[in-house]
Amino acid sequence: MTGHMEPRGESAAAGTMLLDAHEQAMLRGDHGPAVQEAIRFQIEVGNFFEAKRFVTITNAHVMGDIEVMGDGGLEHLRAMGEHHARCTVPTSSNAQCMHFHADPRLKQDEEEIGKENEILQRYKTMRIAPTDTCIPYQTVYQPKMGEHVAWGDTGTVIYANSVLGARTNFEAGKASFAAALTGRTPEYGFHLDEVRRGTILVELRAQLRDLADWGALGKIVGHPHQDYFAVPVIDGIDRMPLSDELKHLGASLASYGSMAMFHMVGVTPEASTREDAFRGRQPAGTMVVTDADIQAVYDGYRYRDGGNNIVVFSGPQLSLFEMQDLAELFQGRKVAPGMAAVVTTNHMVYSDAKRLGYVDVLEGAGVTILQGVCFYILQRLSKIREENGWTNLISNSGKLVNTITAHRFNTVLRRTADCVEIACTGRLA
Amino acid sequence: MTKTIKVSRAWGEVIEARALVMREGFSPRYDLDRWTGVISRIGHSAEGESIRDRVLVIPTTKGGVAGGWAFFDLLHKGIAPKALVFGKLNPVMVQGAVLARMPVTEGWDEDALQVIRTGDMLRIDPASRVITVLD
Numbered sequence: 001m002t003g004h005m006e007p008r009g010e011s012a013a014a015g016t017m018l019l020d021a022h023e024q025a026m027l028r029g030d031h032g033p034a035v036q037e038a039i040r041f042q043i044e045v046g047n048f049f050e051a052k053r054f055v056t057i058t059n060a061h062v063m064g065d066i067e068v069m070g071d072g073g074l075e076h077l078r079a080m081g082e083h084h085a086r087c088t089v090p091t092s093s094n095a096q097c098m099h100f101h102a103d104p105r106l107k108q109d110e111e112e113i114g115k116e117n118e119i120l121q122r123y124k125t126m127r128i129a130p131t132d133t134c135i136p137y138q139t140v141y142q143p144k145m146g147e148h149v150a151w152g153d154t155g156t157v158i159y160a161n162s163v164l165g166a167r168t169n170f171e172a173g174k175a176s177f178a179a180a181l182t183g184r185t186p187e188y189g190f191h192l193d194e195v196r197r198g199t200i201l202v203e204l205r206a207q208l209r210d211l212a213d214w215g216a217l218g219k220i221v222g223h224p225h226q227d228y229f230a231v232p233v234i235d236g237i238d239r240m241p242l243s244d245e246l247k248h249l250g251a252s253l254a255s256y257g258s259m260a261m262f263h264m265v266g267v268t269p270e271a272s273t274r275e276d277a278f279r280g281r282q283p284a285g286t287m288v289v290t291d292a293d294i295q296a297v298y299d300g301y302r303y304r305d306g307g308n309n310i311v312v313f314s315g316p317q318l319s320l321f322e323m324q325d326l327a328e329l330f331q332g333r334k335v336a337p338g339m340a341a342v343v344t345t346n347h348m349v350y351s352d353a354k355r356l357g358y359v360d361v362l363e364g365a366g367v368t369i370l371q372g373v374c375f376y377i378l379q380r381l382s383k384i385r386e387e388n389g390w391t392n393l394i395s396n397s398g399k400l401v402n403t404i405t406a407h408r409f410n411t412v413l414r415r416t417a418d419c420v421e422i423a424c425t426g427r428l429a
Numbered sequence: 430m431t432k433t434i435k436v437s438r439a440w441g442e443v444i445e446a447r448a449l450v451m452r453e454g455f456s457p458r459y460d461l462d463r464w465t466g467v468i469s470r471i472g473h474s475a476e477g478e479s480i481r482d483r484v485l486v487i488p489t490t491k492g493g494v495a496g497g498w499a500f501f502d503l504l505h506k507g508i509a510p511k512a513l514v515f516g517k518l519n520p521v522m523v524q525g526a527v528l529a530r531m532p533v534t535e536g537w538d539e540d541a542l543q544v545i546r547t548g549d550m551l552r553i554d555p556a557s558r559v560i561t562v563l564d
Binding site: 041044045047048049050063064068069070071072073075076094152153154169170171172173174175176188189226227228229255256258260376377382402403405406407408410 | 454462495524
């Protein structure tokens with residue numbers, strides 16, 4: 001199940017890690033300076049976590065855009081390019097920060113757009129497919145049970161570990177690129193059986209009706225347990241959840257709790273029973289979540305007075321079925337004056353949503369659809385907020401209402417249909 | 430009297446700098462204005478404080494992959510912290526710290542939030558896994 005390569009020939013120690021002959025060659029520089037620098041970096045990180053060896057991966061998902069990398073990161077990427085860095089496994093890119101959309105309310109810096117285009121071009125040279133998506137698990141690649149990958153976005157990681165039974169840590173920034181170049185990653189954290197066992201029991205006694213309810217559950221469980229190595233086991237679900245529902249739960253758990261894995265008894269592949277999920281151990285804690293707890297999440301948000309407001313459907317990007325649902329809700333309606341409504345999705349979903357007419361319905365209602373981005377990572381977002389006088393940001397995404405707060409939006413979580421109602425009436429309910 | 434805290438894991442060179450203590454989790458994306466280095470999240474315990482040249486003392490991590498690049502970017506902009514001292518962390522913080530060559534530690538034998546105050550001069554010695562509060 002671990003999928004690692006047995007060491008070939010002489011092995012040698014690098015701190016806590018034992019390297020096989022191929023890895024030693026990488027470290028010596030036999031595979032070029034880009035690979036050498038990558039594996040050095042991975043050994044340093046691996047040593048922090050006392051990893052014993054590398055594990056080979058089948059797929060990488062890299063995270064990097066000009067907003068989060070800055071000029072320093074771009075120079076780092078250029079240096080990798082000069083060293084002819086090329087990915088050795090199929091590699092996709094995460095949601096980016098530039099929307100390339102004509103909407104004058106969402107203006108971005110020309111100079112930074114140029115840099116972002118350079119990043120995307122460099123991705124292609126490095127053999128990264130610029131999919132620009134935070135939902136690769138719904139649209140690009142679905143690793144199988146036990147498959148080791150290196151994914152650089154928290155929502156993708158928690159979905160891969162929990163729902164697919166694949167194995168990955170949060171591989172951020174340089175770490176995801178390094179893994180793509182070497183085709184391996186240090187074996188620590190969620191690559192290991194013992195880290196994947198449940199630690200907290202969540203007895204679910206609530207009916208989850210809307211995507212926002214799943215995000216609310218993620219907040220209730222994640223916020224009091226901010227711990228990467230905490231693995232909640234959710235028991236008591238009364239039906240088989242949809243992919244989009246588990247996506248919103250996972251994104252929210254990862255955001256509030258920095259968590260990388262959950263189990264859902266009878267639903268996720270490593271939790272056929274409660275005992276299976278805990279691997280025979282006792283939970284370190286138990287919590288009960290009721291309908292009243294879910295309602296209390298909504299009641300906990302307060303609107304602020306003054307200015308304009310924005311409704312956002314994003315974080316993670318919308319699937320085709322979410323686009324379909326939203327098109328039905330906005331059909332024949334118009335976004336109210338003083339309100340804005342924005343949707344983000346990836347290029348793949350957009351193309352099909354366009355073909356199927358969902359895009360035309362949404363745009364006809366005055367909704368702005370951004371491709372290849374996630375809303376909270378947009379370049380120049382604080383200034384965009386100020387220029388539009390946006391005070392409240394209403395969303396059905398439990399993750400988004402948490403992640404966007406550095407830009408000083410007052411955020412409010414509401415169910416999907418309520419978000420549409422608010423967008424089309426301007427009444428903050 | 431000199432106070433010391435033993436940490437569980439650590440990486441990086443020895444540094445000395447003043448502490449900025451946070452009472453809750455921290456993410457460079459959720460909580461920080463990455464153009465000024467000032468904590469900008471409304472209601473954060475360190476709202477309005479600059480992280481520049483500080484040792485950030487942080488009980489937990491929130492989110493998020495942004496730290497993978499963000500600390501390197503802050504370094505490039507000249508507004509980076511000097512070191513990261515965590516109660517609990519996620520791999521992003523280690524990956525980001527290693528890229529930015531910024532010492533990082535995890536775990537403490539005594540509650541650092543009780544022992545260390547914002548403004549205290551700290552010495553971080555990753556090889557010996559010791560944090561010293563200097564008088």
